[in-house]
Amino acid sequence: MPDQTEQRDGAALVTGGSRGIGAAIVRRLAADGWAVGIGYHAGADAADALVAEVEADGGRAVALGGDIVAPETLDSHFSTLEETYGTVLVLVNNAGVTADGLSPQLKDEEWSTVIDTNLTAAFRAIRRAIPPMLRARRGRIVNISSVVGLRANPGQANYAASKAGLIGMTKTVAAEVARRGVTVNAVAPGFIATEMTAELTGDLLAHIPARRLGTPEEVAAVVRFLVSDEASYVTGATLTVDGGISA
Amino acid sequence: MATATPEAVEARVVEALASFGPDADQVTREATFEELDIDSLDLVELAQIVEDDYGVELKGDDMKSLKTVGDAIDLVVARAQ
Secondary structure (H helix, E strand, O other), X not given: OOOOOXXXXXXXXXXXXXXXXXXXXXXXXHHOOOXXXXXXXXXXXXXXXXXXXXXXXXXXXXXXXXXXXXXXXXHHXXXXXXXXXXXXEEEEEOOOOOOOEOHHHOOHHHHHHHHHHHHHHHHHHHHHHHHXXXXXXXXXXXXXXXXXXXXXXXXXXXXXXXXXXXXXXHHHHHHHHHHHOEEEEEEEEOOEOOHHHOOOOHHHHHHOOOOOOEOHHHHHHHHHHHHOHHHOOOOOOXXXXXXOOOO | OOOOOHHHHHHHHHHHHHHOOOOHHHOOOOXXXXXXXXXXXXXXXXXXXXXXXXXXXXXXXXXXXXXEHHHHHHHHHHHHO
């Protein structure tokens, strides 16, 4: 645990890091010695509590508030981390929202808010993150996609488009920067027990080969691997963490 | 922010390019990026350095037309005016 773990140089940024899968990723990276920026929009209390928890365990974290749809918010997150800890060498684009509805009834606003948060903000974060990573000749970018980006889920055309978009973006950016030791991968969780899936019940489990929801920690473990030095030759990949639902 | 005199820009660009691999004495105004084995990502890094030092923003289309070290120096100097 952190007491025995060597502190890593530089910093990690996890957007949407105060709750759910993001919080599990924050805990995991902090335990591995990373100074972690916890991006959050709503819920400063949760972010502050997570900082306190990480610090109590001997790790380093800072809460970074704001709506990442506004470009200046992301830039401010990066600048804060750079001034405090040095180059941001790990970026986890985890922030995501849903605004569900069958396609004929999806409003423009429901479309754009999901695309802006889940896809466009992730691209802007990547664009901001890459130049320092190129100079450092190392870096890890992990985009949290979804199994919904791989297979149909009626009622989520906007979410599916954003998550499939992340996978396409992951592959191309990975190819652009691979020769500089920077890897870019996607993780596609299935149904994970978080607030986002709290209302899903009924016969859903019957469709999951594992017959249960996943845990945020099970997703964080895969992110941890992709961020690790051991994953240096894995890039442009999408790893599913879904109990077999996309198999 | 540094003043973008032609001499200063040339020295900075040559220094930056040399840091990407080639020997500094190979990085002449006439040398092409191809000869120097400077790739498109190197030029992205160069653009970032130039923006940080001189406030000159070079976009993808600007970079595509650059063939030689001199092209890059001239473009930065012209844009900084």
